[in-house]
Amino acid sequence: MSRAAPQSPRILAATADNCTLIVVSGAATFKLAPAFKQALQAAKLAGSPLVVVDMADCVSMDSTFMGALATAGLAQRTSDCRLALLNPTPHARSLLRGLGVDRLLKSYSAAELPAGLADLSGLKQNLRPVEAAPVSQHDMAALMYDAHETLTRVDPENLQRFKDVLAFLREDLQRF
Numbered sequence: 794m795s796r797a798a799p800q801s802p803r804i805l806a807a808t809a810d811n812c813t814l815i816v817v818s819g820a821a822t823f824k825l826a827p828a829f830k831q832a833l834q835a836a837k838l839a840g841s842p843l844v845v846v847d848m849a850d851c852v853s854m855d856s857t858f859m860g861a862l863a864t865a866g867l868a869q870r871t872s873d874c875r876l877a878l879l880n881p882t883p884h885a886r887s888l889l890r891g892l893g894v895d896r897l898l899k900s901y902s903a904a905e906l907p908a909g910l911a912d913l914s915g916l917k918q919n920l921r922p923v924e925a926a927p928v929s930q931h932d933m934a935a936l937m938y939d940a941h942e943t944l945t946r947v948d949p950e951n952l953q954r955f956k957d958v959l960a961f962l963r964e965d966l967q968r969f
Contacts, residue, residue: 800850804828806835807919813841814916815923818850823857823937827925830936833865835923842873845913849880849903856955859894860940863947866897877901879913893948931969938962 802819813836815829836844846862854862862878869876878900881889889895928936941959945952 800852804832804923805920806832806923807916807921808836808839808841809916809919811840811842812913812916813839813844814847814913814920815844816847816850816917816920819852821851821854821858823855823933823940826857826861826936826940827928827933828923829858829861831925832923837872837874842875844874844876845879846876847879847913848882848885851882851885854885854888856892856944856958857937857940859889859892860942860944861936862889863892863894863897863943864940866894867943867946869897875899879903879906892944892951892954894944897947931966934962934965934969938966 800819802822802825804825805816805818807814813832815832815836817825817829819825821829833844844865865876868874876898878889878898880903881900886895886900889898889900938959941951941955941962945955945959
């Protein structure tokens with residue numbers, strides 16, 4: 794029995810009809826966080842009042858990527874844009890719940906979509922890869938630090954989890 798090759802990690806995005814669809818494929822790690830942030834920025838510039846993040850093909854997430862999701866979740870509280878997760882796997886839901894990120898973002902399966910989200914087919918046909926601009930070591934360290942610092946604001950227990958990571962990244966940032 795042959796198995797499908799693992800999905801190459803990538804971010805795809807499309808915007809139409811006041812909605813932006815962002816698809817997360819493969820392992821969502823710190824390497825994808827810049828492209829994810831770029832897709833969110835493009836949605837904001839396009840004036841999308843709704844951003845749907847399809848996680849059906851996301852096989853795993855690291856804490857930096859979850860911190861990027863948390864940052865977006867906190868940002869929606871003070872903006873006109875709403876963010877929704879679509880089709881997160883049970884593993885992804887568990888990871889998000891473990892860090893408290895699930896409290897910031899509405900999550901839906903394809904079977905329970907709210908009104909207005911029923912037909913994303915037009916967006917899916919227009920998905921394009923998001924290629925983030927090259928990120929310097931300093932900018933990547935800053936992104937990682939910000940992501941983990943955000944996670945500590947989401948759930949105070951995360952401070953204990955990530956205190957060593959934050960200390961390391963703080964030292965890293967001082968070297969640049």
